[in-house]
Amino acid sequence: MKYKNGLLGHKDIGTYPYPLRRRLVLYILLPMLSFYFLYTLNLLLSSANHRQPCTTSTANHLSFTDDSNPNTKFTQTGLQHIVFGIAASTRLWDKRKEYIKVWWQPNRMRGFVWLDKPIGEFNSTVPLGLPMLRVSSDTSRFLYKHRQGHRSAIRLSRIVAETHRLSLPNVRWYVMGDEDTVFVPDNLVRTLAKFDHRQMYYIGSNSESHLQNIYFSYNMAFGGGGFAISRPLAEALASMQDGCLNRYPVLYGSDDRIHACMAELGVPLTRHPGFHQYDVYGDLLGLLLAHPVAPLISLHHLNVVRPIFPNSSTQAVALKKLFAGPVRLDSASVMQQSICYDNVNQLTVSLSWGFAVQVVRGIMSPREMEMPIRTFLNWYRRADYTAYTFNSRPVARNPCQKPYVYYMSEARFDAAKRTTVTRYDLNNTDRPACQWKMFDPAEMLDHIIVYKKPDPGLWDRSPRRNCCRILATPGGDQSSMHIDVGVCREGEFSQI
Template identity: 60%
Template sequence: MRINPKDPAEILYPWTSTKITICFLLVISFTYISYSLKSVLPSNLCREQYSVTSHLQSEAPATPSQPISPPAPAPLEPQEPKTNLSHIVFGIAASANLWGNRKKYVKLWWRPDQMRGNVWMDQPVKVEPEDEHLLPPIKISSDTSKFAYTHRKGHRSAIRLSRIVTENFRQGMENARWFVMGDDDTVFVPENLVRVLQKYDHNQFYYIGSSSESHLQNIYFSHNMAYGGGGIAISYPLARALEKTQDKCIARYTGLYGSDDRLQACMAELGVPLTKEQGFHQFDVYGSVFGLLAAHPVAPLVSLHHLDVVDPIFPNMERVQALQRLNVPMKIDPAGLVQQSICYDKMRSWTVSVSWGYAVQIFRGIFSPREIEQPARTFINWYKKADFIGYEFNTRPVSRHPCQKPFVYYLTNAVYNKNTNHTATEYVRDQAPNPQCNWKMANPSRIDRVQVYKAYDPHIWDKSPRRNCCRILPSKKKKGTMAIEVGACNEDEVVELR
């Protein structure tokens, strides 16, 4: 049989293209399988573990048995001390014409050894030798004649007064946190001012104060304005920002009336709202402020303004003399000053309201706390034609019936017993006659004096605001005396009407 010879290409190139392709695929598959197997082989895992272990051992302590200690914590930065009087710079707005009389108010609260600040005058005044160490230094305000003032009824001194914080800032006082301004007829309660400012971060922008008692005043000026007489507190960084821009700001508001509305206009440009604190009192009222103090809001008493306008806070006394009497409980327990408590003598159907350190009231009948906590209208509005709806808060009439007019007892003495940590205050009945009453119930006129015992609690404002409770105590003394205990409410204690 004849066999045909092969094609010469097959003899020279025995691998065809098809075979080559198949072999190439087999090589790739084998390589992939080998790589996959190596990645899971125990020897490879051991090598990786050994590598990690070797790395850790190279950084471990020399003694393998010694446990590794965690890194030492970073040292804590020392905490800033709480705000105190030394951190506050006061600026008192005054005028040479009135300083001779009004400096008496400043002497009541100023503490030369603890406070710093200045009285800003429109012109020089004579400083009496006895006053030199009892009052703040007197400074003369910068000339403001370059600023325009176009309000028809105001006085251009408002421009000078609006710059008090800025001028105080430019004095360069060290370690200042707050700049507080007020008028020369304002009395501050320093400890309570500090308590209020401690609530806020002095490193932030804060503009703190309160509104007017007159609703119309707030409408005419602004509900967002702190009234300067009642006191304004401005944090250091905000005072710094104000100092940079205030003169340009004042030039833009030539038609405003006073100093505090000019200041608020600049605050609005800086975007800083008013932080309201109820203890700053503008006292835009006339007459007796008894109703306001006897039903003080649950907030520390910070300031009293317009003391030349309102009646003396205690009857039958001069203004300064009356404030000196209030100074006694103010020094003993400033946190509790004029704080209201409400309780009932249910056997005699009496309602009792205590304004600690100021006055006690006894009412015939049982009144709800909701009514008694409203100030009685013993005063009239700043706008004398305005009726009772012209106030910024709820008020009530002094009495709706002659028999319901309260019997009022004013503070006569206050003492503190450091051994028991309690205060004892005594209140004597006002001699102003009460109307005749034919009601067949016990007559409070038989009570000549009230004695109130209260635990000293300087931290009352570190807790959530709540009125103290009061309790009528069994009287162990002569018949004309009522004894009352005032203090923090016990658990589940409620002021119940019946």
């Protein structure tokens, strides 16, 4: 290419003799090519140095590299990386500690129960089956101006920060819950392992009551249902929370105070449907039969609802039954719904694995069956279907459409077939007369047997309900129904 004054300000190269032109080309092009080569090499080396190395574990979770030591790789998050902070009061401790005993695993977990004052158990060794007991620090210096609340909310809101200040080693997550909150530990781990614990995370869920969320916030994790805070966020919270608390003396509870500080830190709530506040009264049956397609992480307010198994003397006894069987055998699948149909007898079957099976005469679509039946009342004790934060359906008025409920009575592992076997027995209750001339489960079907292979990697895949298949009963026995549950096969779905 020619320029007005020749190449690079010199005369036109074409006017020079050929040998001279060749030397000029070499003198000019070689430095340019060298510069391009070195520039490209530098970009490649820079990209390699800044790339974050990571490895994928057998459970499809990422193992992150410690920023302070790039040669050290993080292992997969486990229970040993979680510290629990449990809010408790001495007045309710004797009754509520039974809930903690249901799920606490002394040899696998770390955590503390934070009380308002010392109790007799402080003078003995660590109580068997319980976390360590501690007394919260004095909060009299903080302001509290809510007329209907109690200033203990300030003490409870500082539990995460006080737990963090204990400087325990190798902590990735701080999990907060109440004394009557029951966690499914392995499902909690499965959920937290999907997040980068080096980042600021505030993970939990809202209330089931629309008004509760309006009065407090849809952006707040309700503390009774439990929530998780990553270590970096706990550090930030501990450094600023005391000043933050004095800026919000008019708030009601502990969880809205934490949320106020989170708002100042600019960290939003990461919602997860497995945390359950259960701001309801009555019977959780409808909610547990149609659990979201997500791992069951926590249950709260169990002291104000009926025992989840109707023949249990207390709620704690019912929960021990759930944990001793289904949770132990296949925690990932507990309460997960599957829907299938008995076309011969025109029955709709909805299974909540490890808990109960409902059988409905007639064919109901999966869209209807995945909506909870309103067997419960709102937190403000109104039978108002608009008061919930989710879709629900009414209890059937037609006596012929009232579901038959079979509750889990036995859970075991068949080593020969490498599968779990759960049995569900009919809950015999008084039923109004039905004039339909069709198969009556109350007269014909005594129990249901469910076969399911354990699936610890269930939540490593994309969310989807398991499929269920009604099997032929041995010997044609109509007193029992046999069901196989598992991952849906190619082309399989809940066909009406």
